[in-house]
Amino acid sequence: MNKNASRTPLSEAQEDYLKQVLLLGSGSEGTGRLEDTHPVSTQSLADQMQVKPASVTGMLKKLAELGLVEYEAYRGVRLTRAGYRVALEVLRHHRLIEAYLHQALGYGWEEVHVEAEKLEHHISEAFEARIAEWLGHPAYDPHGDLIPSAALELPPAAPNRCLRALEEGTRGLVARVATQDQDALNLLAHLGLKPGASLLLLEQVQEGSRIQVGSQRYLLPASLAQVLWIQLEGEHHAHR
Structure with a gap:
């Protein structure tokens, strides 16, 4: 990370915490103003990062000292x-890498998240710019998540609904598939339910949602729906 050359370089763990605070503190799109x-909450971060709450508290205190978070015990x-x-x-790097792995290297959309987690901390700004240019400066990653711009701004998102x-x-x-579970992504891809796919909702039942995709009908379990x-239909989604 070097858009702020005057800032002391952060560790991978510190960058990961900041990314997760953004994702957990945002709305359905996973990012927001x-x-x-x-x-x-500290517990939410501990669950997401798979560490003990005491470890989260220690990291948040360090990030607060660096002026990167506002932290107060019991108030989140x-x-x-x-x-x-x-x-x-960090999120821009992650989602651009996902898109590049998917489009340029043929990775499945269920594989890209794990690889991007490893690479997001290490690419240079020049490499980031080359990836973005090669991809045509996309607004979305393979899962339909917004990619922050080079100016670190979020493109406007259409009002999607669950x-x-x-x-x-x-x-x-x-428009968006809000999971990184490989098995779930594999199944959704097999059913043709990737961003851009058209569907008709036939029925909502306790077990899930009955839908039609093309000529096929499925009862999609609630956990996937x-x-x-x-x-x-009729709402514009820019740059999809």
């Missing part, structure tokens, strides 16, 4: 403006 984020943590920019930069929240008879396009975010 700093003003729209909410405090994240929020990013400062500086911390928000670092988190967006499949489980839709009314029967609704038509729309899959709730990770599908749908752009309703």
